[in-house]
Amino acid sequence: MAEIPAVLREVDEDDIPEMVEQLLDSFNAGRTREKSFRIQQLKNLLRMLDEKEDEITEAGFRDLGRNRQETIFFELFSIKGEIIDAINNLAEWMKPEHVKKDLANVINTLCIVPEPFGVVCVFSAWNYPVLELLQPLAGAIAAGNTVLLKPSDLAIHTSNLMMDLIPQYLDTDCYKVAAGGIPLCQAVLKERFDYIMFTGSPGIGKIIMRAAAENLTPVTLELGGKNPCIVDSSANIKVAGKRIAWGKYTNAGQSCLAPNYILCHQSIRDDLVASITAAVRQFYGENPRESNNYGRIINTRHFDRVHALLDGSGNVVLKGESDRNDLYIAPTIITDVKPDDTIMQDEIFGPILPIICIDDIDDAIDLINDGEKPLALYAFTSDKSVKEKLTTRTSSGAISFNDVLVHFSVRTLPFGGVGHSGQGAYHGKFTFDTFSHKKAYYSTFTGIAEPLMKIRYPPFTDQNIQRGKKLLVPTIKNGSSYFTYIILTCVIVAVISIILNIL
Template identity: 45%
Template sequence: MLNSPPSPSPSRWFKSLRRTKSSDVKSCPALCSELLKRARAAFLAKRPSQETFRLSQLEGLMHMLEDHEGEFVDALSRDLQKPRFETVYSELMPVKNEAIYAINNLKKWMEPEPVERNLTTSLDDCFVVREPLGVVLIVGAWNSPVQLCLVPLIGAIAAGNCVITNPSEICSHTAELLHRLLPSYLDNECYHVIHGGPGDLTEIVDLEFDHIFFTGSSADGRKVMQAAARTLTPVTLVLGGKNPCYVDRDCDMGIAARRIAWARFLNSGQSMAAPDYVLCHTEVRERLVQALSSCLLQFYGPEPRQSSSYGRLVNAEHFALVRDLLQSSGKVAVGGQVNEAERYIAPTVLIDVLETDPAMQQEILGPILPVMTVDSADEALAFINQKPKPLCLYVYSSNSKVISQMMTCTSSGSFCSNDSTLQSMMVTLPFGGVGSSGMGSYHGRYSFETFSNKKSCVLRSTRIECITYLRYPPYEDRSLSLMTWASSMSRKGQGWCQIL
């Protein structure tokens, strides 16, 4: 138990971990297997079950972020050229909010939840308890390497689990920082960090964890689910997709453009929650594109490449992928400049985009915003509903009927009107996908539920047999009638006496 951060000198297992290269496919699963045994032993010894222990670990995470904020800013700058503002606002603050919310509510979450009873169980204690699952694996993603690793970790700790965390090696500086810092602030028997690349993933999943939490691409999500199925390991998958954004003719175009542009080009467009494409009326497209152009000029100046508020794509491979989407889809209306040496792609708006264009066939995860036109809200609805269910759906309109129609007639992991990505940062709302965009959710109480087993409990006495005996053979119709009456739930407003 850690009430205050210990000495930052790494433990022996961490030193051996530092020597493990992510390119060594055999060593990472082997090391993970050893750490899994240690974590399993710690879990069976009930180390993480006490409320005070869980709180101390959550406090440790808070101390880590506060003590090393500058190092996180530097690591994300080196990996993504992410501005300090974006790192603090979209990476560190959400993690701190999650930890604070869990600390404030943990006692209440851990309390047994009573359930409604019928006459048969009226003298029994009937309740649900949340028990930890065991040892869970959390696989983070590269586009928000701190938040997408630590937010689920907070939920797993709060629920009383032991955890093995696998930060994305693509953001190597951030991953290395997490490898170095987490062992200094969390219990070294219950919580471990591994270097695991894409080639290691299925072997690691095969090690029979009690739950797997994966954030990443749909292709990798399928591999994780297939591997987990072999051992019947439950999974939570937060996957990407094409997040639609409908801009109605009846809206404040200036506000809509600012909020869409900020969300789309935050982190150079490398966000799972960002609007992936826009649907708008033909007659408002020109106004929208002009408003987006004005916003980008205000945000990043005439040359975004020189702006300290604009980042870069994560690596050469991803740069090439996004550049190819840009060059093979629609027509550039705003931006379009690229610089391969810097992994730079300017904030870009595309028009005359076809449904069959490459940029409309896959998640972009880059600073490109395709704009397509529709003749009506109904046509936009039809377009959205013929596609796989998205992680997020956005609508900009001053018409409450249009907003309600978009919300009720579509299915998505989350929905937000007149803003973008806001819902994904709220600790009190669940965040996750549906269908091809994922399964399960997390954030706040929902993270605690994700990493808990809801155990049904009935505590009863052997003294009262006046009703129970009716269920025993030999069976009689009279006994069946009485047992059916005693075991049935009454309608609202009708008590047992009224039924009699």
């Protein structure tokens, strides 16, 4: 697939202040507060995905050479699941969360109330340009925010399509799209938002975070990283090879969760290479270039970056042709790679898979811990001790055993990075929580409760201090003290109930 010339439909950066002001006015007017409004907007978004599926998948093909089914499977299914999950559970998510009471607050109302932050800005990446734009949007809508969407300017066809579709389906006073390049991004970052979510590279993430700091704006950053994939001798090599090949070469390797490099013992390396190679042929045929299941690099700049990694690193054992005019780089495996090679310095974000040989699991852990914390750590093993070591002695956004990528699709697990790979998390209720401020709610009585409050008022006495200590300072639990606490709490509640009934 040759790079298709296209013109990005850009918003004038001078229009950004007015757009943000309109979003703020809509939020302050309470437009997004009602549950019924949120659910209706979510249903409209779901209808857009159903009615415009052909246009969305065509844009994915034109931007990334990606098969229609791959876009449906990796993007649309995930977004639809997020939306439907929010629709089904929003009433429960919006309820105040009552918390445990201590002795001093037994008659008071204590809870946590989720409230929307306000005006949210979502920056999307280009590799999954619909997913990374609309999945956060669904959670921001569910949480009651107004939203400014900034699609990636590299995924031109998808960006233009979102500029057309979103105003057709969503309330234009509450949800706006601002497409454009660097000048537009700079204009957006000059505005004050109540929350920012960004998906992209660590370098741009630092720029986003610096801009957010000017207004003390909280951020969620999804940044990727060099995800290691360990394969030990106890693994099923055939299955491991197939799953690694699927995870690595999907979307031509342009996935933040793709395995970035393999760590394995020399004794199983050749079998693993053979297994991955066989899977590549099964998935894409003898010539992946002719397969309609294999994608392309996003543009010539990224092609040049990825292609340059083939020079001077290790021994290429699986390599097909590459074509700059077609933005095509074949699935590639490189062995005999050293940790200090150029290809190991940054996230590859392309269809090149380096393999480093290690002596044992401790060697692998040391190598992983020498680098930045990854978005995901993968390991193929049936050894419980290996699982325990990797879980307790490494840090990553997620850890997944005997599979790759699929933890992303589990909405009951948080998706997010740690350290250099990002901060914050989302998916399912975690998205709702990300875009909600957890407000503490406290309510007490002014009449019946006042005699209990006298210990806090001057004049201060030793007797009041001792009484206050009993009420306010917990004791270390043991069987008898915890039982006493329960009995006292029940007695106090019963006495208060009797008094209230008398009154």
